[in-house]
Amino acid sequence: MRVSVIATVLNEEASVGELVESLLSQTRRPDEIVVVDGGSADRTLEVLRGYVRNGAPLRLLAAPGANISQGRNAAIKAATGDVIASVDAGVRLAPTWLADLLRPLEAHGGDGVDVVGGFFVSDPRSAFELALGATTLPALSEVDPARFLPSSRSVAFRRAAWEQVGGYPEGLDYCEDVAFDLALRRAGCRFAFAPGAVAYFRPRPSLRAFFWQYYRYARGDGKAGLWPRRHLVRYAAYTLGPLAFLAGFWYKRTWLALALAGVAYLYRPYRHLWPALPGRRRSDQMAALLWVPAIRLVGDLAKMTGYPAGVLWRARHGAPPQSRPVHVERA
Secondary structure: EEEEEEEEEOOOOOOOHHHHHHOOOOOOOOOOOEEEEEOOOOOOHHHHHHHHHHHEEEEEEOOOOOOOOHHHHHHHHOOOOOOEEEEEOOOEEEOHHHHHHHHHHHOOOOOOOOOOEEEEEEEEOOOHHHHHHHHHOOOOOHOOOOOOOOOOOEEEHHHHHHHHOOOOOOOOOOOOHHHHHHHHHOOOOOEEEEEEEEEOOOOOHHHHEEEEEHHHHHHHHHHOOOOOHHHHHHHHHHHHHHHHHHOOOOOOOOHHHHHHHHHHHHHHHHHHHHHHHOOHHHHHHHHHHHHHHHHHHHHHHHHHHHHHHHHHHHHHHHHOOOOOOOOOOOO
């Protein structure tokens, strides 16, 4: 079984070397690595060309201005593997990542499984990033393999499955991997979960960067028509919450109910964060604990502003197109 690992990059000179090193250190090395650059203005391509000169099985393509869906589709079209494994820039991979992803595909002799989702965990470098990872990422124990939608930072699938659904939806610049997963499920593709196939990625380094990340995710949901009920529940909670607070001046028990709701809302991130605190400096522990409520609030505000922007875009332009022309050349 020939396996191609694909990735898209844009201004990743600080992290792309770590990604390639982790790919070259796999216990089951990929037959090829295909990387599409979306128009980097830094030394990303120079770093990657260094690996090519040193004999790495790495192919570089340039697609200036391409979004991540276009970049992934271009990489897959250029790849020669029967199985495609996808990663994102800015991650490093566990040594058995690829072997663990491929095991369910190989176990059935070509039948039974079409898509294998790996797992991903936070790789924080600061107290804020530690809190952000705990707040936004699920714990492995919380994953339901039957319903898990893989992130394209850690997934493998058969080329035939990608062809069957027409590839990644190129009209989406964010949450494209969720739309791709849902298309695969609708097409009847069979999924498996590989918890040992771990990608370590660094969370956003600041509250501002996190806001824009989640704004764009939510805008992508609106453009794709995804999760309307989930977003409506959030609007309802933030509408009723202030009203309940005001009602507490007449009905004191309302404040108790709000306090309990707040505890429930923060329980899961604190449960994730608590085991990661031992061994860290006391100041970092306190900072991480204090960051959690702010991260929750800013994430919700980002989603509540991004989603209507996406819905408005969809109302004006219709459903995002499945494909768009993009110029690709050797880099």
